[in-house]
Amino acid sequence: MPALPIAANIPAVHALCTLDDPEYGATKEPPVQADKILKYNARLPRYTSYPTAAQFQPDVGHETAAGWLQALAPDAAISLYLHVPFCRSLCWYCGCNMRVVNRDGPLDAYCARLAHEIATLAGQLPGRLQVGHLHWGGGTPTVLGPERLGRVMDALDSHFSLRSDAEVAIEIDPRVLDAEMAQALGRLGFNRASIGIQDLNPEVQRAVNRLQSWEETQQAAALLAAAGIDRLNLDLIYGLPHQTPARVVATVAASLSLQPERVALFGYAHVPWMKQHQNLLDADALPGPRDRLQQYDAAAGYMTAQGYVAVGLDHFARAGSPFAATAAGGHLHRNFQGYTEDDCSILLGLGASSISDLGVGLMQNASDIRSYNAAVDAGRLPVVRGVARTADDRLRSDVIEQLMCNFQVDLAAVCAGHGARPDGFATALAQLAPLQADGLVQRDGWTLRVPEAARPIVRAVAACFDSYLRPGAEAHATAV
Numbered sequence: 001m002p003a004l005p006i007a008a009n010i011p012a013v014h015a016l017c018t019l020d021d022p023e024y025g026a027t028k029e030p031p032v033q034a035d036k037i038l039k040y041n042a043r044l045p046r047y048t049s050y051p052t053a054a055q056f057q058p059d060v061g062h063e064t065a066a067g068w069l070q071a072l073a074p075d076a077a078i079s080l081y082l083h084v085p086f087c088r089s090l091c092w093y094c095g096c097n098m099r100v101v102n103r104d105g106p107l108d109a110y111c112a113r114l115a116h117e118i119a120t121l122a123g124q125l126p127g128r129l130q131v132g133h134l135h136w137g138g139g140t141p142t143v144l145g146p147e148r149l150g151r152v153m154d155a156l157d158s159h160f161s162l163r164s165d166a167e168v169a170i171e172i173d174p175r176v177l178d179a180e181m182a183q184a185l186g187r188l189g190f191n192r193a194s195i196g197i198q199d200l201n202p203e204v205q206r207a208v209n210r211l212q213s214w215e216e217t218q219q220a221a222a223l224l225a226a227a228g229i230d231r232l233n234l235d236l237i238y239g240l241p242h243q244t245p246a247r248v249v250a251t252v253a254a255s256l257s258l259q260p261e262r263v264a265l266f267g268y269a270h271v272p273w274m275k276q277h278q279n280l281l282d283a284d285a286l287p288g289p290r291d292r293l294q295q296y297d298a299a300a301g302y303m304t305a306q307g308y309v310a311v312g313l314d315h316f317a318r319a320g321s322p323f324a325a326t327a328a329g330g331h332l333h334r335n336f337q338g339y340t341e342d343d344c345s346i347l348l349g350l351g352a353s354s355i356s357d358l359g360v361g362l363m364q365n366a367s368d369i370r371s372y373n374a375a376v377d378a379g380r381l382p383v384v385r386g387v388a389r390t391a392d393d394r395l396r397s398d399v400i401e402q403l404m405c406n407f408q409v410d411l412a413a414v415c416a417g418h419g420a421r422p423d424g425f426a427t428a429l430a431q432l433a434p435l436q437a438d439g440l441v442q443r444d445g446w447t448l449r450v451p452e453a454a455r456p457i458v459r460a461v462a463a464c465f466d467s468y469l470r471p472g473a474e475a476h477a478t479a480v
Contacts, residue, residue: 033453034293036438036440037456037457038293038480040457040460041457041460041478041480042460042479043477044459044478045459045463045466045469046459046476046477047334047404047459047462048335048336048338049335049355049397050396050400050401051387052468053355053364054468054476056385056387057385057386058384058385060385060387060388061381061383061384061385062380064363065381066124066381068363069358069381070124071360072129072358074129076129076130076345077129077131077132077163077344077345078131078132078344078347079133079346080131080133080156080160080347080348081135081136081336081337081350081355082114082134082136082152082349082350082351082354083137083138083139083352083353083365084136084137084141084143084351085098085110085138085351085353086098086099086110086138086140086143086144087100087138087143088100088140088173088175089175089209090209091198091208091210092210092281093198093210093240093268093278093281094275094277094278095269095275097139097367098138099369107145108148110369113372113373114152114351115152115155116376116377117376117381118155118350119155120379121348121350121381122159122160124381128160129160130161130163131163131166132165132166132167132342132343132344133166133167133169133342133344134167134168134169135169135170135337136170137171140171142172142185143176149184149188153188153189162189167192168188168190168191169190169191169193170185170190170192170193171193171194172194173196174196174220174221177220177223177224179223182220182223182224182229183227185229191231192232193224193231193232195217195234195235195260196235197212197217197235197251198210198235198236198240199237199247199248199251200212200217200251200255201242201247201250201251204240204241204242204243204247207242208241214254217258231261232260233261234258234260234262234263234264236265238265238267238268238292238295238296239267239270239286239287239295240268240286240287241281242285243295244295245291245294245295245298246298248295248299249302252299252303259318260318261318262318262321263308263315263317264316264338265296265303265315265316267296267314268286270477271477273475274475289480292480293456303316309324309328310452311323311324311339312327312334312338312339312405313339313455313456313458314338327339331343332405332406333405334401335347346358346359349364349365352368352372353365353367359389361386361388362386362387365381365383366382366384391420392467394418396466398414398417400462400466402414403448403461403462404459407452408447410447411425411446412446422446425465428465429443431464432464435454435460435461439451440454440457440461441461448461456479456480459479460479
């Protein structure tokens with residue numbers, strides 16, 4: 001990916017928010033390479049798990065989930081994810097499980113049930129397990145406020161042991177973060193925060209119904225730093241209505257002034273058949289596949305020129321940071337929160353719609369609040385669907401994760417670890433042949449590598465190893 005030339009006089013940070021100079025976001029990607037990548041721009045899973053959620057079935061419920069939990073090793077190290085499905089306003093691009101609330105009642109009730117679910121789940125475990133990673137997502141977790149958040153953290157502390165080196169992270173909407181909440185996060189032991197920025201251009205913000213000033217964003221970062229939370233992630237999106245390469249780069253340039261350790265640059269997933277509120281967006285203003293690719297290339301080139309390294313498909317890390325070192329060492333992992341250096345093999349999800357990965361299988365809680373509430377009130381695990389992994393699933397999961405994280409995989413080595421033979425992937429290798437002919441995959445014996453210029457299409461490479469995927473059968477977002 002060619003780096004962008006840095007202008008001699010970069011505009012002041014506040015001016016970057018409205019910058020619209022076409023040259024500022026220009027890229028030098030050869031059109032022929034873009035043409036090859038866009039040939040494979042199909043609707044594909046994001047591969048945050050394998051099998052993917054499209055394969056989840058309703059025969060996995062409380063009984064199956066309880067059996068899997070009881071079978072965990074007493075010394076298992078786990079990660080916890082807690083989902084808060086509430087926001088103060090609706091962002092029209094949102095693909096998360098959430099609803100808008102402006103009253104305290106639903107928040108009080110949800111926190112009480114979260115505490116109840118924690119106790120129910122812990123009652124199925126073989127003991128008090130150690131937690132190496134704790135992540136709060138949503139929605140907007142901080143809408144709970146200090147007191148409610150503290151009650152749920154106390155419930156977790158009653159049933160789990162948080163490792164002294166654990167990462168405790170939370171997603172932040174700067175528009176609803178005040179000094180009291182930031183200080184509470186510091187007291188409760190949070191040490192990483194992900195600030196949602198998405199885009200700073202006013203026209204783009206109006207088009208997606210997320211008005212967020214640069215001053216609000218700066219203030220959120222300052223409040224977190226004052227509370228002792230110095231590990232900062234930023235979330236950005238490309239592919240939104242009215243975005244251009246120049247506007248995306250302008251947002252990136254302003255965002256980097258906050259000196260984040262990590263930046264996630266997600267491609268907007270337009271799936272209005274799944275998220276009906278996305279129909280509120282002006283579909284005619286959405287950039288096309290080639291424009292989206294140019295936006296990504298421009299932003300990636302700018303971040304690379306500023307000392308960040310690409311990590312996985314859509315993350316960037318400050319050079320020299322632990323996250324960058326983890327990726328360089330080939331130890332990166334991928335789960336439902338995206339790319340992570342978390343090495344815990346078990347992920348337990350709590351809250352409506354959250355997903356757990358227990359190795360032997362995957363399971364998901366009810367997304368509907370009423371169904372979630374009813375199950376928790378009945379003293380049952382609110383699991384409503386999932387899938388048990390077969391031996392073949394576990395093999396393919398490892399292959400896909402290595403491709404998604406490292407952009408290369410030694411099929412013979414992975415198969416040896418599973419007692420399998422690499423020639424069992426004959427169908428997958430045949431499907432890879434067109435990508436290989438176009439130079440988007442390189443093969444040396446049983447080793448496959450995705451070259452740097454082809455990274456945006458790595459999901460298409462991983463899809464060749466997905467034995468469940470049927471073209472057009474599942475309505476995923478496009479790969480680019």
